[in-house]
Amino acid sequence: MTNPVYLALDLPRVDAARAIAEKVKGHIGGIKLGLEFFCAHGHHGVHELAQVGLPIFLDLKLHDIPNTVAGAMQAIHVLEPRIVTVHAAGGRAMMEDAKAAAGENTKVVAVTMLTSLDERDLARTGVSGSAHDQVLRLADLAQDAGLDGIVCSGHEVGEVHRRWKHGFFVVPGLRPAGSAVGDQKRVVTPRAARDAGASVLVIGRPISKAEDPLAAARAIEETL
Numbered sequence: 001m002t003n004p005v006y007l008a009l010d011l012p013r014v015d016a017a018r019a020i021a022e023k024v025k026g027h028i029g030g031i032k033l034g035l036e037f038f039c040a041h042g043h044h045g046v047h048e049l050a051q052v053g054l055p056i057f058l059d060l061k062l063h064d065i066p067n068t069v070a071g072a073m074q075a076i077h078v079l080e081p082r083i084v085t086v087h088a089a090g091g092r093a094m095m096e097d098a099k100a101a102a103g104e105n106t107k108v109v110a111v112t113m114l115t116s117l118d119e120r121d122l123a124r125t126g127v128s129g130s131a132h133d134q135v136l137r138l139a140d141l142a143q144d145a146g147l148d149g150i151v152c153s154g155h156e157v158g159e160v161h162r163r164w165k166h167g168f169f170v171v172p173g174l175r176p177a178g179s180a181v182g183d184q185k186r187v188v189t190p191r192a193a194r195d196a197g198a199s200v201l202v203i204g205r206p207i208s209k210a211e212d213p214l215a216a217a218r219a220i221e222e223t224l
């Protein structure tokens with residue numbers, strides 16, 4: 001079985017990000033590069049990290065009008081990302097156009113409700129109801145739009161998996177037992193998320209900020 005862990009490298013420097021990736025590469029399945037890294041280093045940074053030899057997940061969380069998002073998807077085509085994120089809140093037409101513009105081997109997944117939010121935060125954005133209902137609603141929209149899957153927390157992935165049998169489910173907000181939660185609010189352990197049906201486990205700081213990233217990656221791998 002391929003390792004489901006994608007290491008989130010939310011770091012400002014290419015050399016530091018590459019050094020950590022090289023160190024742990026035998027114990028992860030891919031590398032996730034997000035907004036911080038891409039805004040700082042763009043295509044050049046992605047090419048550098050691709051040298052590590054693992055699949056690249058480009059987490060850009062695109063959210064704009066359909067024409068603009070489709071253009072952005074075309075612009076990153078040459079990077080051949082394995083996974084790309086868009087926001088489900090961008091709507092059905094935006095997601096359809098994003099998928100149509102993506103490369104054949106790129107999975108396009110929709111972020112539903114960020115794992116850094118809880119129901120009080122959701123209510124403040126004007127959405128009433130539970131996190132669970134919000135995630136299921138946006139998952140249905142993403143499925144209707146023809147996307148490959150969604151991003152959600154480990155609290156919802158089990159239910160989404162039951163409704164969308166062949167979906168591709170990315171789960172961040174993961175914390176090994178006892179590790180610092182930080183800005184995440186809806187967290188579970190990597191093992192719980194995998195057991196509930198996650199296809200990809202996104203893990204950042206528990207590895208990247210660990211005193212010994214290799215030992216941290218190994219310890220997580222052993223729990224899976």
Ligand SMILES: O=C(O)c1cc(=O)[nH]c(=O)n1[C@@H]1O[C@H](COP(=O)(O)O)[C@@H](O)[C@H]1O
Nearest residue numbers: 008034113114115151172173202203204205
């Ligand atoms: O799309 C994501 O990957 C994502 C969605 C979400 O709801 N929550 C979330 O934390 N993420 C990303 O997952 C990573 C989590 O990092 P850590 O909290 O350091 O493990 C970050 O790179 C976030 O940008």
